[in-house]
Every structure is written in C-alpha cells, then in structure tokens.
Amino acid sequence: MAKKITSPAEDFSRWYLDVIREAELADTAPVRGCMIIRPYGYAIWENMKASLDRRFKQTGHSNAYFPLFIPQSFITKESEHVEGFAPELAMVTHGGGKELEEPLAVRPTSETIINHMFSKWINSYRDLPMLLNQWANVVRWEMRTRPFLRTTEFLWQEGHTAHATEEEAREETMRMLGVYEDFAREDAAIPVVAGLKTESEKFAGAVDTYAIEAMMRNGWALQSGTSHYLGTNFARAFDTRFLDSDNEQKYVHQTSWGVSTRLVGALIMAHGDEHGLRLPPSLAPVQTVIVPIFRSDDDRTRVLGKAAEIRGRLADAGVRVKLDDTEGASPGFKFNHWEVRGVPLRLELGPRDLEEGHVMASPRNRPGREGKFTIPMEGLAERVVERLDAIQAEMLEEATEYRDSRTYEIDSYDQLVQQLPQKPGFYRVWWAGGDEEEQRMKEETKATVRCIPLDRPGGSGKCFMTGRETDRKAIVARAY
Amino acid sequence: MAKKITSPAEDFSRWYLDVIREAELADTAPVRGCMIIRPYGYAIWENMKASLDRRFKQTGHSNAYFPLFIPQSFITKESEHVEGFAPELAMVTHGGGKELEEPLAVRPTSETIINHMFSKWINSYRDLPMLLNQWANVVRWEMRTRPFLRTTEFLWQEGHTAHATEEEAREETMRMLGVYEDFAREDAAIPVVAGLKTESEKFAGAVDTYAIEAMMRNGWALQSGTSHYLGTNFARAFDTRFLDSDNEQKYVHQTSWGVSTRLVGALIMAHGDEHGLRLPPSLAPVQTVIVPIFRSDDDRTRVLGKAAEIRGRLADAGVRVKLDDTEGASPGFKFNHWEVRGVPLRLELGPRDLEEGHVMASPRNRPGREGKFTIPMEGLAERVVERLDAIQAEMLEEATEYRDSRTYEIDSYDQLVQQLPQKPGFYRVWWAGGDEEEQRMKEETKATVRCIPLDRPGGSGKCFMTGRETDRKAIVARAY
Numbered sequence: 001m002a003k004k005i006t007s008p009a010e011d012f013s014r015w016y017l018d019v020i021r022e023a024e025l026a027d028t029a030p031v032r033g034c035m036i037i038r039p040y041g042y043a044i045w046e047n048m049k050a051s052l053d054r055r056f057k058q059t060g061h062s063n064a065y066f067p068l069f070i071p072q073s074f075i076t077k078e079s080e081h082v083e084g085f086a087p088e089l090a091m092v093t094h095g096g097g098k099e100l101e102e103p104l105a106v107r108p109t110s111e112t113i114i115n116h117m118f119s120k121w122i123n124s125y126r127d128l129p130m131l132l133n134q135w136a137n138v139v140r141w142e143m144r145t146r147p148f149l150r151t152t153e154f155l156w157q158e159g160h161t162a163h164a165t166e167e168e169a170r171e172e173t174m175r176m177l178g179v180y181e182d183f184a185r186e187d188a189a190i191p192v193v194a195g196l197k198t199e200s201e202k203f204a205g206a207v208d209t210y211a212i213e214a215m216m217r218n219g220w221a222l223q224s225g226t227s228h229y230l231g232t233n234f235a236r237a238f239d240t241r242f243l244d245s246d247n248e249q250k251y252v253h254q255t256s257w258g259v260s261t262r263l264v265g266a267l268i269m270a271h272g273d274e275h276g277l278r279l280p281p282s283l284a285p286v287q288t289v290i291v292p293i294f295r296s297d298d299d300r301t302r303v304l305g306k307a308a309e310i311r312g313r314l315a316d317a318g319v320r321v322k323l324d325d326t327e328g329a330s331p332g333f334k335f336n337h338w339e340v341r342g343v344p345l346r347l348e349l350g351p352r353d354l355e356e357g358h359v360m361a362s363p364r365n366r367p368g369r370e371g372k373f374t375i376p377m378e379g380l381a382e383r384v385v386e387r388l389d390a391i392q393a394e395m396l397e398e399a400t401e402y403r404d405s406r407t408y409e410i411d412s413y414d415q416l417v418q419q420l421p422q423k424p425g426f427y428r429v430w431w432a433g434g435d436e437e438e439q440r441m442k443e444e445t446k447a448t449v450r451c452i453p454l455d456r457p458g459g460s461g462k463c464f465m466t467g468r469e470t471d472r473k474a475i476v477a478r479a480y
Numbered sequence: 481m482a483k484k485i486t487s488p489a490e491d492f493s494r495w496y497l498d499v500i501r502e503a504e505l506a507d508t509a510p511v512r513g514c515m516i517i518r519p520y521g522y523a524i525w526e527n528m529k530a531s532l533d534r535r536f537k538q539t540g541h542s543n544a545y546f547p548l549f550i551p552q553s554f555i556t557k558e559s560e561h562v563e564g565f566a567p568e569l570a571m572v573t574h575g576g577g578k579e580l581e582e583p584l585a586v587r588p589t590s591e592t593i594i595n596h597m598f599s600k601w602i603n604s605y606r607d608l609p610m611l612l613n614q615w616a617n618v619v620r621w622e623m624r625t626r627p628f629l630r631t632t633e634f635l636w637q638e639g640h641t642a643h644a645t646e647e648e649a650r651e652e653t654m655r656m657l658g659v660y661e662d663f664a665r666e667d668a669a670i671p672v673v674a675g676l677k678t679e680s681e682k683f684a685g686a687v688d689t690y691a692i693e694a695m696m697r698n699g700w701a702l703q704s705g706t707s708h709y710l711g712t713n714f715a716r717a718f719d720t721r722f723l724d725s726d727n728e729q730k731y732v733h734q735t736s737w738g739v740s741t742r743l744v745g746a747l748i749m750a751h752g753d754e755h756g757l758r759l760p761p762s763l764a765p766v767q768t769v770i771v772p773i774f775r776s777d778d779d780r781t782r783v784l785g786k787a788a789e790i791r792g793r794l795a796d797a798g799v800r801v802k803l804d805d806t807e808g809a810s811p812g813f814k815f816n817h818w819e820v821r822g823v824p825l826r827l828e829l830g831p832r833d834l835e836e837g838h839v840m841a842s843p844r845n846r847p848g849r850e851g852k853f854t855i856p857m858e859g860l861a862e863r864v865v866e867r868l869d870a871i872q873a874e875m876l877e878e879a880t881e882y883r884d885s886r887t888y889e890i891d892s893y894d895q896l897v898q899q900l901p902q903k904p905g906f907y908r909v910w911w912a913g914g915d916e917e918e919q920r921m922k923e924e925t926k927a928t929v930r931c932i933p934l935d936r937p938g939g940s941g942k943c944f945m946t947g948r949e950t951d952r953k954a955i956v957a958r959a960y
Contacts, residue, residue, distance in 0.1 A: 029547045030554075030596055031584060032575075039542035039612065046543065062519035063526065067509045068548075068586075068617055068633050069570075074510075090549075091574040092586065095512075095632075096621030097567055104511065106548075106572065106586075116510055132519065137548055137617065141576030152575075153548050 005340070007274055012218040017147070019268055023277045023341045026147045033145035033152030037261065040341060041148075043285035044264055045155065049135065051187050051282070052157065052259065055179050061131040061159060066113050068137075069104035074112040077237040081111065084204020088140040090152075106139040111205060111230070111256055114160045115238035122162060122252060125244045129172070130162045148265030149222070149480050156260035162252040164244065166231070169253035173229040176257040177210045180225035188263065189280035189395040190214045190270045191403055192224060193426070193475060195451030200435050203256075207231035213450045213475065215403040216269035219424030221450045221477040224266045227257035265480075270399055277342025278364050280395050281388040287320045288384055289338045290359075293331045293350035307349050310359070310380060317381035319388070339364065344391045345384065347375075365391055365398070413441075413465045416476060420445055424478055431474035432463035441465070441476070450475045485820070487754055492698040497627070499748055503757045503821045506627045513625035513632030517741065520821060521628075523765035524744055525635065529615065531667050531762070532637065532739065535659050541611040541639060546593050548617075549584035554592040558717040561591065564684020568620040570632075586619040591685060591710070591736055594640045595718035602642060602732060605724045609652070610642045628745030629702070629960050636740035642732040644724060646711070649733035653709040656737040657690045660705035668743065669760035669875040670694045670750045671883055672704060673906070673955060675931030680915050683736075687711035693930045693955065695883040696749035699904030701930045701957040704746045707737035745960075750879055757822025758844050760875050761868040767800045768864055769818045770839075773811045773830035787829050790839065790860060797861035799868070819844065824871045825864065827855075845871055845878070893921075893945045896956060900925050904958055911954035912943035921945070921956070930955045 004022050008015040020026050025041030037045065053063070069092060076082045090106040093099060107113070114132070122130060139153045159176060163169040177194055184192040192212035202209035206228035214224045234240065235251035244250050271278040281287045292307045294300045307323050314321040322343075324334045331348070338346060348360040358374040361384075365371075375383045406425030410416060416427055431449065433441075442448055452474050460471040484502050488495040500506050505521030517525065533543070549572060556562045570586040573579060587593070594612070602610060615637045625631050639656060643649040657674055664672040672692035682689035686708035694704045714720065715731035724730050751758040761767045772787045774780045787803050794801040802823075804814045811828070818826060828840040838854040841864075845851075855863045886905030890896060896907055911929065913921075922928055932954050940951040 027597065027600070030551060030593070031547050031549045034547040034549065036547065036597055037545040039544050042543050042545055045545075063522050064519050065517040065522055065525075065635065067511050067514040067516065068619065069511045069514065071510060087577055089574075089576070090572050090584075092570050093573045094569075094571040094583075096569070096623070103574075104570075113510070117507065117516055120507070139548065143576070155545065 005274065005276055008217060008272070009274075015272070015274075016265075016269060019272055019276050019340075020147050025264065025268070025277075028147075031152070033142055035147045035151050037155075040285060041264060044267065044279070044283055045261055047283045047285065048187070048263055049157075052179075052183055053135075055183060056133050056157075056159065059131075059175060059179060061133045061161075064132050064134055065136070066107075066110050066117070066134060068107055070107050070110070070113045072103050072105055074116060075105055077112060078205050078234055080233070081205035085109070085140075088142065090139045090141055107136070108138055108140045109256075109258075110134065110136070110138075110158055111160065111234050112238070115234045115240055115254075118162050118252070119238050119240045122240060122242050125164050125242055128162060128164045128242060128252065129168060131159075131172075132161065133157055133159045146265075146480070148261055148268070150262075154260050154262070156258050159255070159257040161255045162235075162240065163254070164242070164250070164252070166253045169231075169255050170229050173208070173210060173227050173255045173257070176255070177212065177225075177227040180212050180227065180257070180259060184212055184214065184224060185396065187280065187282040188267055188270070189282070189392060189399055190224070190266060191396060191400040193451065193453050193455075195453040195475065197226075197451055198438060198449045198474075200438050201448065203228045205230060205233050206256075207233065210454075211451055213477075213479075214266050214270055215399075215406065215426060215477075216266075216480070217272065217402065218269070219406050219478070221426065221475070221479040222262070222266050222269065223450070223479065224263060225257070225259040228255060230254040230256060271395060272342070273367075275367060276340035278395070279342035279344060281344045281392045284342065284344050285320065286322045286338070286341070286343045287388055288314060288322070288345045288347060289334075289343045290321065290323045290347045290349060291331055291334045291338075292323070292325060293348060299351045302354060303349055303351060306354055310347070310349070313381045314384055317385055319381070319384055339367075345387060347384075361387065363387065363391055365395055411461075411464060416441075416447065416464070417445055420447055420478070426450070427476040428473050429464040429476055430461035430470050431465075431472050432468040432470035433465045437465045447476050447478050450477050450479060485754065485756055488697060488752070489754075495752075495754075496745075496749060499752055499756050499820070500627050505744065505748070505757075508627075511632070513622055515627045515631050517635075520765060521744060524747065524759070524763055525741055527763045527765065528667070528743055529637075532659075532663055533615075535663060536613050536637075536639065539611075539655060539659060541613045541641075544612050544614060545616070546587075546590050546597070546614060548587055550587050550590070550593045552583050552585055554596060555585055557592060558685050558714055560713070561685035565589070565620075568622065570619045570621055587616070588618055588620045589736075589738075590614065590616070590618075590638055591640065591714050592718070595714045595720050595734075598640075598642050598732070599718050599720045602720060602722050605644050605722055608642060608644045608722060608732065609648060611639075611652075612641065613637055613639045626745075626960070628741055628748070630742075634740050634742070636738050639735070639737045641735045642715075642720065643734070644722070644730070644732070646733045649711075649735050650709050653688070653690060653707050653735045653737070656735070657692065657705075657707040660692050660707065660737070660739060664692055664694065664704060665876065667760065667762040668747055668750070669762070669872060669879055670704070670746060671876060671880040673931065673933050673935075675933040675955065677706075677931055678918060678929045678954075680918050681928065683708045685710060685713050686736075687713065690934075691931055693957075693959075694746050694750055695879075695886065695906060695957075696746075696960070697752065697882065698749070699886050699958070701906065701955070701959040702742070702746050702749065703930070703959065704743060705737070705739040708735060710734040710736060751875060752822070753847075755847060756820035758875070759822035759824060761824045761872045764822065764824050765800065766802045766818070766821070766823045767868055768794060768802070768825045768827060769814075769823045770801065770803045770827045770829060771811055771814045771818075772803070772805060773828060779831045782834060783829055783831060786834055790827070790829070793861045794864055797865055799861070799864060819847075825867055827864075841867065843867065843871055845874055891941075891944060896921075896927065896944070897925055900927055900958070906930070907956040908953050909944040909956055910941035910950050911945075911952050912948040912950035913945045917945040927956050927958050930957050930959060
C-alpha cells in the first residue's frame with residue numbers, strides 16, 4: 001500500500017495526487033477541469049465550513065443566496081473587473097431549448113449581482129453596515145487545473161459588505177483577514193503570513209487586496225484566502241448610494257473576502273508526509289480510530305466489547321471516534337488505511353492490553369514505534385482529549401518551524417536567482433519594485449511577490465531589485 | 481404595515497408574495513425565474529438543512545459533491561430521463577472565450593453523472609450499499625416561476641444510493657420517505673400525506689416515485705419531497721455493475737430522493753395568516769423576541785438591563801432569542817415587525833412588569849389580547865422552553881385539523897367537478913384510472929392525482945372515474 005504513494009521528496013506533485021487518490025479525497029470528473037469531492041474530502045470541507053461559518057456569524061454576518069447566473073452586461077459594468085474575469089467565463093447561451101436574448105455568465109464571483117441588489121436594499125445610513133456571506137459554487141475557466149488548488153468549478157464562501165465610510169470598510173477588510181489568519185492557525189494548524197498583495201496580483205476591481213499565504217512542504221507558497229477593500233468601485237458602477245445622516249447622497253464603501261476548497265489542498269500540502277495525509281484534530285473527520293486486535297473467537301468478543309465501550313466513552317467526551325470493526329481485514333491493513341487518511345490518533349486494543357488495563361496509542365504526527373505510548377483505561381477519555389489538543393499544538397509548532405527554517409533574508413536579486421532552485425522557501429526582501437520588476441522576476445525565477453506582510457520589520461533598506469530605499473519588506477516565493 | 485399584506489382569503493397568491501416581501505424572505509433576481517434568498521429566508525433554510533443533514537447522517541449517509549456541469553451525452557443515456565429533462569436544460573456552449581466541442585448541461589438533477597462515478601467506484605458487493613447525499617444548486621428552465629415553489633435555479637439535497645438487491649433499495653426508498661415525513665411533521669409541523677405517485681407524475685427514469693404531499697391554507701396540495709426507486713434503469717444505461725458474493729456480475733438497484741427550498745414555500749403557505757408568517761419554533765431563526773417598553777430614561781436603563789439578563793438566561797437554555805433594542809422604533813412597530821416574520825413567542829417587558837416580577841408573553845399562534853399571558857421571572861427560561869414546545873405541538877395540531885376538515889370522501893367524479901371550485905381540499909377517491917382519466921381530470925377540473933396514500937383504507941370500491949373495482953384510494957387535489 002505504502003508504495004502507492006510516491007515519495008514527496010522525489011516528486012511532490014505526484015505525491016499530492018497520490019495522496020488525494022489513496023485517501024479518497026477526490027476523483028477526476030468527466031468534465032474538463034472539474035473534480036468530484038468524495039465523502040472523506042467533503043467531510044474535511046464540512047468541518048472547515050462549520051468553523052468558518054461560526055466565526056462569520058460571531059462577527060455579525062448573515063448568510064444569503066444569490067443566483068448562479070449573472071447577465072453578461074453586469075460583468076462589464078466595472079472595467080477592471082471585466083478585464084480580469086471575461087477570459088475565464090463559462091457562458092449559458094441556451095435555456096429551455098431556445099437561444100437566450102442575453103447570454104448568462106456562470107458566476108465567477110458575485111460582486112456585480114450583489115451590488116445590483118445592494119442598490120435596491122440600501123437607501124439610508126440606517127441600512128448600513130450590510131454584512132452578508134454566501135456559501136456557493138463558482139466557475140472559472142482555468143487552463144491548468146489541479147484538484148482542490150485550481151479547478152473549473154469550486155466551492156467557496158464569499159463575504160460581501162457595504163459600509164458608510166472608508167474607515168469602517170477598511171476595518172472590516174482587516175477583521176476578516178484576521179478571521180482567516182486565526183482559522184488557519186487555530187484550526188488548520190497552518191502559520192500563514194498575512195499581507196498586502198501587489199498591484200499586479202490584486203483582485204480585479206479592488207482598491208487593495210490582502211491575503212494569507214501558507215508554506216507547503218515543498219517550500220512553495222499557497223495563497224489560502226483573500227480579503228479585499230473594494231472602495232467605491234462597484235458602488236459607482238452599480239450606483240449603490242445611501243442618504244447619510246448629514247442628508248447627503250454617498251456611495252457605499254465595500255469589502256469582499258473569500259476562502260475555498262483550495263484550503264483542503266493547503267491542508268494536504270502543509271502537513272502530509274510520505275505515508276499520506278496528516279490532519280489536525282480540529283478538522284479531522286475522524287479524530288481517533290480504535291483498531292481491535294484478536295485471534296480467537298473468545299478474544300474477539302472480549303476485545304470488541306471493550307472497544308465499543310471505549311468508543312462510547314470517547315463519543316460522550318465529544319471526540320469524533322471510529323471503531324474499525326471491519327471483518328476480514330488485518331490490523332496492519334487497518335493501520336495503513338487510517339494512516340493514509342491522516343487520522344490524528346490511533347488506539348490499538350488487544351487481549352494483552354485488556355489484561356494490563358490500557359490501550360496502545362499511536363499519534364499520526366509521531367509515526368513509528370518511538371511515538372507509541374499507553375493510556376490507562378481509567379480516565380481514558382480525558383487523556384485522549386488532552387492528547388488531541390497536544391497533537392493540534394504540535395502540528396502548528398512543526399509547521400511553524402518548517403516555515404521559519406525555509407524563510408530567508410536576502411539582499412540581492414542575484415541571491416534569489418541562485419538560491420531559489422535549490423532552496424525553495426519564503427524570501428524576505430526590501431521591496432520597492434513595480435510591475436516591471438515583478439514580470440522580470442517571474443520570467444527569470446518563476447517566483448512572485450506573495451505579499452507585503454502586515455508584520456513590518458521597522459527600519460528601511462534598499463529594494464533588492466531597484467535599489468530604491470524603502471521601509472517595506474516583501475515575501476517572494478514560488479507559488480501555486 | 482398590516483395593510484401591506486393582502487388578505488389570504490381575498491387573494492392567496494398575492495398574500496403569498498406579500499408575505500415573502502414583507503418578511504424579507506426573498507427578492508426577485510435580475511435573471512429570469514431566479515430569486516435571491518435573503519438572510520431571514522436563508523436562516524430558515526439553514527435550520528431545515530441542519531435537521532435533515534443530521535437525519536441523513538443518522539441513517540448512514542455521507543455527503544459528497546459532484547460537478548455542476550454534465551456532458552450533454554450523459555443526459556441522453558437513459559431514455560425516459562432525457563425525455564423528461566431535455567426541455568428544461570440550461571446549456572453552457574462557451575467557456576474561456578471558445579465554443580465547447582460538446583455543450584454542457586447545468587445539472588437539473590445528478591443521477592447521470594453520479595452513475596458515471598458509481599460505475600468506477602463500485603466493483604464488488606463489498607462496496608455496497610453506497611449511500612451518498614449532495615447539497616447543491618440545480619437549474620430547470622421553468623416557464624412559470626414563483627418564489628420558493630418553482631424557480632429556475634433552486635437549492636436542494638439529492639440522495640443517491642446503490643444496493644445489491646431490489647429489496648434493499650426499496651427499503652431505502654421507504655426509509656427516506658419516512659425521514660421526510662418525520663421531518664415535515666416534527667420540525668415543520670406539517671402533517672403530510674405520504675404515498676405513491678401515478679405513472680404520469682413519477683420522476684423521469686424512476687420505476688416508482690413516492691412523495692409527501694402537504695396541504696396549504698387555500699386547500700391546494702404542495703408536493704414537498706420525493707423518494708424514487710430507480711430499479712436498474714440508470715445502472716443499465718451507465719453499466720453500473722458489481723461482482724456479487726455468488727461470483728456473478730449484477731446491476732445495482734438504486735434510489736434517489738430530494739427536498740428543496742420549496743419547503744420554505746410549504747412552511748409559509750401551511751401556517752401563515754393575515755398578519756404574515758407563522759414559524760414553528762423548531763425551524764424559526766428567532767424563537768423568542770424580547771421587546772422592551774419604556775418612556776423615561778430611568779425606566780430605559782432598568783428595563784434594558786433586565787431584558788439583557790433575560791436574553792442571557794434564554795440563550796443559556798438553548799433558545800434562539802433576540803432582544804430588539806433598536807432605537808427610535810416604537811414597541812408597536814417592533815411587535816408588527818416580528819409578527820410579520822412569524823417569531824413564535826414575543827416577550828414584552830415594561831416598568832410595570834418589572835415591578836410585578838413577570839414578563840408579558842404573546843404567542844404568535846394565538847394572536848390578540850386573548851392569547852396573552854404572564855410568565856414569572858422565576859423559572860422564566862424553563863417556562864419559555866415549555867411554551868415553545870407547546871406552540872410546536874399546537875401548530876401541528878392546528879394544521880392537522882385544517883387538513884382533516886378539508887379532506888373529503890367522495891364517490892363520483894361529478895362530485896369533484898361540482899364541489900372542488902368552492903371547496904378546495906384533498907379528495908379521497910377509489911382510484912383505478914390511468915393516463916387518460918388523469919388527463920381528462922386535469923383539463924376539466926385542474927386537479928391531479930397527488931398520490932396513492934401508503935395508509936391504505938382496507939376494503940375495496942368502484943373507481944370514481946372508471947367504475948372499475950379497486951382496493952386503492954387516491955388523493956385528488958389542485959396543486960402547485
């Protein structure tokens with residue numbers, strides 16, 4: 001079984017696809033660039049959704065649902081927006097057997113149709129702020145696709161808010177970036193870097209785009225969520241105005257922000273190892289699996305009875321637990337089955353363990369014999385909960401160390417050119433470049449400016465490409 | 481405000497649209513036949529989803545996600561299926577600026593693409609049963625649309641299962657019909673009638689279709705959920721076979737079943753009254769609203785302080801509670817605001833109530849002064865929880881009485897023709913008719929056979945149209 005997964009050191013891309021196949025996360029669809037999210041992969045997404053949705057509601061947002069189809073004319077109203085999205089649209093031209101008068105775009109994102117409705121719903125400053133979110137599917141006709149990371153159709157949430165002032169809208173933009181950062185750290189155990197995107201990488205129609213950037217285990221970056229300050233760009237295009245308390249008509253200031261099923265890809269590549277997935281307990285569909293071990297029928301009855309009791313105790317303690325009592329599969333087969341699927345903690349229970357009054361525990365993040373330890377039956381549930389919390393913390397710690405050990409401070413562009421191919425990672429550089437420098441960098445090194453981290457270093461230095469003095473540091477990296 | 485809602489007795493269709501507008505459940509989209517589900521309407525759908533999803537998981541189903549787009553050739557593989565759905569398809573013909581080689585249908589339902597994947601995933605009897613569900617949007621190009629009841633795009637869940645034998649698949653079909661019936665009764669407080677659809681009304685591609693039929697408050701029926709036994713129809717079209725334990729290759733037996741945002745329409749029309757929505761506590765986004773009443777600043781502080789304390793106590797008891805402390809709105813305005821939105825229980829709190837140590841309670845299902853009663857501060861949360869349970873039960877009881885009082889046993893078709901226009905309702909008739917009789921009935925009375933209830937009367941009688949002896953009774957009604 002283990003041989004079915006290519007070594008990540010040997011070929012990271014193949015390893016990624018192997019893990020998705022062997023852990024049954026997704027499958028290729030019979031439609032170009034689309035994927036099927038299989039139950040185990042979807043269960044991870046459901047856990048992500050539940051955590052994010054709770055965070056969105058805690059920050060005052062309500063969910064709503066807007067149409068899948070957007071009239072072509074809407075997309076063209078905001079000039080930068082149409083430039084960015086027109087080449088990626090899927091168009092419905094026929095409905096009910098007839099050609100449509102106006103083709104409909106399958107939504108690539110919903111700023112336009114939502115602004116159309118905002119114009120109707122928002123009249124007075126009393127209607128503000130308007131804080132909405134939508135869980136939906138979107139379609140972008142991508143040339144090169146890769147499961148979870150970039151697919152023609154994907155699932156996401158898109159927050160859309162309208163505010164009376166720029167200040168409030170900018171606060172909201174940063175608040176939601178913070179929500180994403182916190183979710184990534186606390187639930188996904190991924191220590192993302194939050195920062196501002198450069199002009200060339202910002203959302204089509206935004207004034208400013210902020211993102212969280214995660215480091216994958218090949219040293220590449222993955223943009224894992226974005227939060228945009230849209231200014232009054234869409235408000236002007238759709239005439240979204242309100243009567244302010246000073247009796248003047250004003251355009252609303254807006255934000256939008258989103259994360260997608262791409263996060264599942266981030267989880268795979270930020271934590272996985274040569275044996276397959278490794279899931280942080282907070283998002284794992286199965287947090288603890290119990291594998292019973294027996295030979296005789298007599299042992300079978302005793303072991304399965306105790307295993308069922310343990311399952312009950314763990315479930316009562318709020319643990320997502322699975323007892324693998326599949327017939328006709330060896331313990332070794334089951335160990336591998338759940339290891340590939342990244343279950344954080346495995347409990348083994350055999351006749352000897354019964355006699356000695358404990359279970360054997362094997363944490364996924366400390367593979368092999370060294371990681372194993374026993375847990376006494378007494379207080380078992382409490383110990384398992386503690387252990388899961390510890391695994392969650394250890395995974396964040398490990399990912400942070402990994403990221404930090406592959407973050408390099410360099411002064412010159414030459415260093416990047418020479419070092420990057422051997423040492424992929426986050427390169428922190430003084431940055432005062434523009435489109436031209438970014439283009440050159442991309443062509444020569446395939447790296448891009450991922451973001452200008454919010455966490456400013458202080459002081460100043462010379463831009464590593466232009467030599468201009470600047471107080472901004474950027475992170476440069478290869479990215480998906 | 482009340483005048484904004486047409487009397488349901490005067491014009492039920494206008495009343496329905498008025499309620500949707502005034503309760504801010506949905507809005508018209510700038511795309512033909514589509515709607516926007518606004519936050520309050522979406523919150524009802526979220527509560528429905530949560531309850532249904534829990535029931536699906538309890539019965540062993542896992543969620544997955546299949547593509548929005550289905551190759552045209554897939555739809556045509558099952559002959560009845562294509563006949564039923566081809567006229568309603570929205571077709572994507574262009575993607576990324578180019579014409580596609582094969583047009584893609586926007587899914588009207590997913591039997592075809594799911595069967596394509598089942599053929600890949602199912603090899604042995606050990607892979608069965610396969611029990612999947614999908615929460616998704618679907619598109620059907622409908623000629624006449626009405627918010628929630630029939631829209632071009634709608635949200636739904638579609639269960640898809642594959643089994644080794646017909647018996648197991650038929651059991652599953654009935655199990656899920658039972659889940660829907662139970663959900664309708666227990667959560668939506670709607671006493672649906674579960675039964676078999678006639679040949680002409682069954683799902684395109686099914687062997688048998690079962691449905692739950694609800695009675696609306698104008699005496700019309702609304703099909704509120706369906707469960708299909710598909711036999712081996714799709715398995716044959718997609719070659720979905722498995723190696724059985726007897727070492728023979730066999731086709732799987734399948735089911736599919738679904739409910740949609742149409743259920744929100746059912747809720748509105750099964751319970752609403754001249755003042756607006758009436759929501760059963762189980763599905764209400766806000767179960768209890770607290771309206772503080774005061775004039776002086778001094779009273780304001782005391783009343784709001786106590787109201788906040790009550791909110792806390794109710795929230796701790798698991799009640800979805802809202803304290804309406806909006807400034808500048810009168811208590812009367814607030815009463816009406818939440819009445820239109822169907823909040824099951826309103827608590828009023830003024831200085832006098834504070835002194836007397838109670839709150840004034842006003843249940844939505846007993847409007848006016850007669851329904852009001854006081855609840856002492858002590859044990860308030862327990863009393864509110866009890867009261868909400870009572871309202872839930874009363875609403876089901878009222879809906880059941882309403883349905884039963886409009887269910888008529890008749891012997892002749894003439895009776896139907898004469899009575900139906902004045903007395904819309906469920907007509908129980910002996911039924912041995914076929915397509916021809918159904919067609920005639922529809923043309924002459926606009927009524928249709930809603931279902932052959934599972935709950936058989938026993939005995940036999942003469943079909944009310946053909947005169948043939950039969951042991952089957954059907955329900956005939958006008959329907960949406």
